[in-house]
Amino acid sequence: MPKLIFRLFFSFVVFVSLFIIVQRFLKPDSFGKYGHYRANSIEDNQISTLYYKGEEKCTSCHQDVYDLKYADLHSEVSCESCHPPKIDANTECEVMPPIIKGSIEFCGQCHTFNKGRVKKGVPQLELNDHYKGENCIDCHNPHAPWELKK
Amino acid sequence: MGTKKIKTNRRNFFQTSAALIGGSILYSILKPIDSISQSIEEETKDEIVNLPLWGMGIDLHKCVGCGKCAEACKLENNVPREPFYFRTWVEQYTVKKDGDVVIESPNGGIGGLKQSVPIEDIFKSFMVPKLCNHCSKAPCVQACPVGATYLSPDGVVLVDDTYCIGCSYCIQACPYGARFMNPVTHVADKCTFCYHRITKGLQPACVEVCPTDARIFGNLKDKKSDLVKFLQKNPTQVLKPHLNTKSKVFYNGLSSEVK
Numbered sequence: 001m002p003k004l005i006f007r008l009f010f011s012f013v014v015f016v017s018l019f020i021i022v023q024r025f026l027k028p029d030s031f032g033k034y035g036h037y038r039a040n041s042i043e044d045n046q047i048s049t050l051y052y053k054g055e056e057k058c059t060s061c062h063q064d065v066y067d068l069k070y071a072d073l074h075s076e077v078s079c080e081s082c083h084p085p086k087i088d089a090n091t092e093c094e095v096m097p098p099i100i101k102g103s104i105e106f107c108g109q110c111h112t113f114n115k116g117r118v119k120k121g122v123p124q125l126e127l128n129d130h131y132k133g134e135n136c137i138d139c140h141n142p143h144a145p146w147e148l149k150k
Numbered sequence: 151m152g153t154k155k156i157k158t159n160r161r162n163f164f165q166t167s168a169a170l171i172g173g174s175i176l177y178s179i180l181k182p183i184d185s186i187s188q189s190i191e192e193e194t195k196d197e198i199v200n201l202p203l204w205g206m207g208i209d210l211h212k213c214v215g216c217g218k219c220a221e222a223c224k225l226e227n228n229v230p231r232e233p234f235y236f237r238t239w240v241e242q243y244t245v246k247k248d249g250d251v252v253i254e255s256p257n258g259g260i261g262g263l264k265q266s267v268p269i270e271d272i273f274k275s276f277m278v279p280k281l282c283n284h285c286s287k288a289p290c291v292q293a294c295p296v297g298a299t300y301l302s303p304d305g306v307v308l309v310d311d312t313y314c315i316g317c318s319y320c321i322q323a324c325p326y327g328a329r330f331m332n333p334v335t336h337v338a339d340k341c342t343f344c345y346h347r348i349t350k351g352l353q354p355a356c357v358e359v360c361p362t363d364a365r366i367f368g369n370l371k372d373k374k375s376d377l378v379k380f381l382q383k384n385p386t387q388v389l390k391p392h393l394n395t396k397s398k399v400f401y402n403g404l405s406s407e408v409k
Contacts (some may be wrong), residue, residue: 109262116275
């Protein structure tokens with residue numbers, strides 16, 4: 001074998017083995033367990049604060065409200081749609097009660113007339129014509145919308 | 151130019167052939183390269199088979215564009231409120247009588263979408279919630295140069311925060327515009343199907359708060375799940391099917407105007 005070819009071949013082998021050795025040290029433990037990524041990252045993604053607790057959690061204390069809501073038109077609306085948790089809701093809702101809204105703008109998020117919303121089972125209103133200036137919850141019980149107070 | 155006569159005899163030919171065949175058989179038995187390559191072991195393969203395959207169905211006949219999903223997502227996943235980055239958002243499509251299509255999504259739909267086109271000009275209007283499509287053949291995963299974004303064994307496209315170098319290639323690669331650079335952490339950010347929730351048996355925040363149940367989340371492998379029933383009942387479509395990304399977000403009632 002000519003000297004030139006031998007040198008070339010030799011340096012190639014040296015570089016490849018060096019690469020393999022260095023890679024062994026640098027690669028994180030779980031890398032490549034499922035594919036070309038760090039498998040432990042899946043567990044990292046599972047760690048995050050839970051803000052929304054789910055309807056079951058609310059119902060464990062507020063069964064009466066749930067029963068009332070379930071029997072009326074807002075049965076599909078989950079508790080936390082209208083009562084979003086406060087930003088640090090890792091604390092229980094007894095300590096930090098959720099936000100309560102009932103203004104015309106808030107209800108209007110779903111009920112303001114919009115051509116893109118008609119025929120979807122959600123009543124559409126021209127809110128300015130419908131009892132000007134009052135809050136929705138002054139007349140309607142939000143958990144049972146057809147239980148009118150006035 | 152003359153042809154070169156091959157200087158070999160039959161004996162040499164057989165010897166070389168035998169050596170080559172013997173060598174390749176020996177190689178296939180010993181497999182010296184396998185110890186350094188990253189092939190998935192048999193045990194982990196079995197583990198993957200038993201995992202769920204998450205997907206989402208969106209019923210456009212039910213979505214009213216209230217934007218509660220986008221709002222809940224921001225709260226649940228600490229997405230910066232401003233500037234306007236979204237993991238999920240709602241778009242309002244309005245087809246005018248003259249054929250023009252108006253697409254609007256002010257503040258991602260948070261606070262309820264409002265119609266800007268006068269009612270007499272509207273031919274039809276509908277809402278389209280959008281999020282990461284969790285493609286089985288995700289372009290963003292292929293684009294990532296460092297293996298920081300990946301398709302998890304249960305079918306969710308996730309980001310490895312500690313590995314991401316912030317090169318933004320995945321943001322350019324995503325055909326759905328579902329990724330963004332997080333201005334706080336300076337790594338790529340995207341919908342994870344609320345991975346911290348679904349692995350604890352809860353629904354993603356957007357599904358939890360949807361007042362009309364327009365979003366259906368579930369396991370595509372479980373034939374009794376709500377999602378599979380939704381797919382059986384309705385003729386669904388995915389966004390940009392011509393890109394062959396094998397998206398796992400299925401839309402019912404999708405119009406051809408939706409890009």
